[in-house]
């Protein structure tokens with residue numbers, strides 16, 4: 001399959017989750033590289049950062065979208081498709097994170113994380129798939145997390161829907177490849193954004209959003225199914241996944257707060 005994404009070859013990218021953090025930094029990079037970008041988030045059209053970029057780049061269109069609303073997903077997918085007459089890359093970057101103990105479980109937050117981290121991608125996938133199939137080419141990139149590798153204490157509400165997203169991607173990849181649509185996932189570690197601002201522990205391998213965007217951009221130059229970083233955290237979490245449960249759970253038990 002041809003790599004649609006080359007820095008020198010302008011393409012149309014729909015970035016869903018573009019107003020903050022990693023999504024905003026990727027949007028800036030792509031515009032600098034000359035790509036056409038549709039930037040979506042709940043308040044994309046009133047985001048001051050995106051408004052500054054809109055003044056500078058005619059290739060940027062902002063489109064409000066709430067991925068928790070299925071109908072909005074269908075309508076905005078149709079609208080986004082028409083903005084530049086087709087989409088080459090759909091990038092799903094929405095994420096919500098709220099750590100919690102089982103004793104202080106918040107079902108409302110858990111449902112929000114399932115909608116943002118998993119079901120929103122599914123709603124957009126259902127809306128977009130016929131259009132990509134008709135176009136006969138495209139690329140989907142879903143930003144999951146290294147947290148999808150193994151459930152860690154207090155983070156399950158976030159990591160369980162991320163793991164579901166990765167599992168779904170694995171199951172869909174062969175079928176989509178047959179339709180000339182390349183599906184890629186991203187499993188990366190800690191990035192300094194409003195999500196990780198909620199963490200009260202030290203985060204190994206923490207990077208700035210601009211660094212994360214550069215690494216993702218690099219990964220997009222290649223065709224691998226998984227874009228992943230940083231190396232050390234990935235190795236640690238892969239080891240947890242592959243070692244016997246009795247060992248892995250003995251390690252994660254030590255992460256509990258006393």
Ligand SMILES: NC(=O)c1ccc[n+]([C@@H]2O[C@H](COP(=O)([O-])OP(=O)(O)OC[C@H]3O[C@@H](n4cnc5c(N)ncnc54)[C@H](OP(=O)(O)O)[C@@H]3O)[C@@H](O)[C@H]2O)c1
Nearest residue numbers: 017018019020021022041042066067094095145190191193
């Ligand atoms: N930060 C990390 O350490 C880390 C690590 C691994 C993976 N990730 C993943 O990387 C992605 C980006 O994370 P980030 O840290 O950059 O997060 P962020 O700064 O909170 O950005 C998330 C983006 O998603 C948008 N969004 C949230 N809820 C939405 C909704 N219901 N509908 C439409 N848009 C919505 C936000 O805009 P509005 O709120 O304005 O709608 C924002 O543009 C997420 O999928 C996250 O899970 C992050």
